[in-house]
Amino acid sequence: MVFTLKKQIMENNRDGFSGKFGVIAAAAGSAIGLGNIWRFPYILGENGGAAFLLVYLLFIFVMGVPVMLSEFVIGRKAQSNIIGAFKKTAPGKPWYIIGIMGIGAAFMILSFYSVVAGWTLEYAFLALKNNFAGKDIVEIKTIYDNLTAGSWNSVIIMILFLAITALIVSFGIQKGIERYSKILMPMLFIIIVLLCIRSITLAGASDGLNFLFKPDFGKLTTNAILQALGQAFFSLSLGMGVMATYGSYIKKSESLGKTAISVSLTDTCIAVLAGVAIFPAVFAFGIEQGEGPGLVFVTLPAIFNQMFGGYFFAVSFFILLIIAALTSAISLLEVVVAYFSEELKLNRIAATWIATGATIMPAIICAKYGAVFNFFDKTSSNVLLPLGGLLIVIFAGWFMGLNKVRKELEADGRPARYFKVFIFIIRFLAPIAIALVFLNSLGLMNAGNF
Numbered sequence: 001m002v003f004t005l006k007k008q009i010m011e012n013n014r015d016g017f018s019g020k021f022g023v024i025a026a027a028a029g030s031a032i033g034l035g036n037i038w039r040f041p042y043i044l045g046e047n048g049g050a051a052f053l054l055v056y057l058l059f060i061f062v063m064g065v066p067v068m069l070s071e072f073v074i075g076r077k078a079q080s081n082i083i084g085a086f087k088k089t090a091p092g093k094p095w096y097i098i099g100i101m102g103i104g105a106a107f108m109i110l111s112f113y114s115v116v117a118g119w120t121l122e123y124a125f126l127a128l129k130n131n132f133a134g135k136d137i138v139e140i141k142t143i144y145d146n147l148t149a150g151s152w153n154s155v156i157i158m159i160l161f162l163a164i165t166a167l168i169v170s171f172g173i174q175k176g177i178e179r180y181s182k183i184l185m186p187m188l189f190i191i192i193v194l195l196c197i198r199s200i201t202l203a204g205a206s207d208g209l210n211f212l213f214k215p216d217f218g219k220l221t222t223n224a225i226l227q228a229l230g231q232a233f234f235s236l237s238l239g240m241g242v243m244a245t246y247g248s249y250i251k252k253s254e255s256l257g258k259t260a261i262s263v264s265l266t267d268t269c270i271a272v273l274a275g276v277a278i279f280p281a282v283f284a285f286g287i288e289q290g291e292g293p294g295l296v297f298v299t300l301p302a303i304f305n306q307m308f309g310g311y312f313f314a315v316s317f318f319i320l321l322i323i324a325a326l327t328s329a330i331s332l333l334e335v336v337v338a339y340f341s342e343e344l345k346l347n348r349i350a351a352t353w354i355a356t357g358a359t360i361m362p363a364i365i366c367a368k369y370g371a372v373f374n375f376f377d378k379t380s381s382n383v384l385l386p387l388g389g390l391l392i393v394i395f396a397g398w399f400m401g402l403n404k405v406r407k408e409l410e411a412d413g414r415p416a417r418y419f420k421v422f423i424f425i426i427r428f429l430a431p432i433a434i435a436l437v438f439l440n441s442l443g444l445m446n447a448g449n450f
């Protein structure tokens with residue numbers, strides 16, 4: 001009794017999510033980002049469509065959900081930031097290095113992510129001012145090239161984006177992150193559904209839907225399979241402590257298993273909806289689907305131009321991107337802020353602005369130098385995240401103690417019937433699959449050779 005009371009007081013001292021919807025909105029807000037709306041469609045476009053989608057779905061549910069669950073378990077058990085979490089659950093052992101890598105990855109991802117988020121802000125302004133009107137795809141490409149070639153404009157707008165992110169994070173978990181996620185995520189959902197309706201009612205939309213949903217397995221290369229797993233991890237925000245940090249804010253009465261499934265389902269739905277919003281339009285207007293990173297920044301404005309109601313849809317689309325980017329950047333910043341405030345004993349507001357200040361320099365360098373941007377993008381997504389994910393599942397599966405894991409999964413009072421499958425995945429399947437992607441991304445394996 002006394003013990004429970006003490007535990008409750010300890011829990012209540014820490015800021016946290018108020019309830020189910022808040023947790024899901026915030027965690028889905030982290031997961032749903034530029035990865036879903038900007039990266040997923042172009043990677044899918046480059047890898048042949050529906051067959052890639054199927055493999056991606058498989059990875060999300062067989063790998064992604066268990067890894068997310070492992071992060072939740074580690075975070076909620078420790079009630080701590082990502083470095084503190086490993087120091088608490090494995091005192092005196094070097095596991096906290098995973099946390100250090102996570103903080104490093106957070107800075108790196110936040111730096112280049114804010115740059116892309118800045119572009120989306122700029123595009124929303126351009127769309128609002130109706131600047132794309134009358135321009136053909138070549139002219140729009142010039143706008144994109146100028147913006148992304150390190151203009152000061154892109155630096156200023158990136159700083160503006162970071163400042164908005166920091167402001168929300170400085171308000172705390174319940175009054176900042178949760179409150180804004182609860183407003184922004186439903187908005188995002190409405191906008192994307194509207195865009196989908198517009199897209200599938202275009203004449204010639206069915207080719208785009210076929211591309212998305214009719215698999216041609218001949219197009220599935222080994223490299224595509226590995227990319228699908230990498231994308232699944234990136235999209236679910238796994239491997240660097242975002243979900244562990246958010247897990248530490250989830251009440252013991254919530255089911256972690258259900259939360260992981262809901263977040264993954266929501267994230268996947270939005271990625272598929274982004275595909276449905278984009279590909280029918282791409283096909284209807286006869287544009288190359290393997291366009292690459294310029295897909296949403298060059299191809300889409302050109303399409304909006306030719307479309308009835310294009311102004312409205314262009315503005316909506318770029319607002320959608322800003323929202324998606326914002327709730328993800330918030331989660332990245334939160335990983336660092338939780339660490340600064342808990343381990344370095346700074347107050348939240350100071351921690352937020354120091355972390356943001358420390359991100360500005362590398363972010364400016366990313367905005368100005370494409371090579372640094374690419375280096376940060378590749379190192380974090382291809383090295384730090386898979387390595388982090390690998391170590392996290394190994395920690396949860398082999399070192400944390402199965403009893404503790406089970407207790408945390410069942411803390412809401414319901415039996416975790418999936419426990420055996422979960423343990424099998426995090427002990428064997430996930431480490432092997434992640435190791436394969438990791439080796440591939442390091443270039444140690446020739447994708448054609450196995």
Ligand code: TRP
Nearest residue numbers: 031033034035036234235237328
């Ligand atoms: N998941 C986000 C997206 O899809 C990006 C993101 C946020 C992320 N936090 C992360 C990716 C942590 C990896 C790790 O855009």
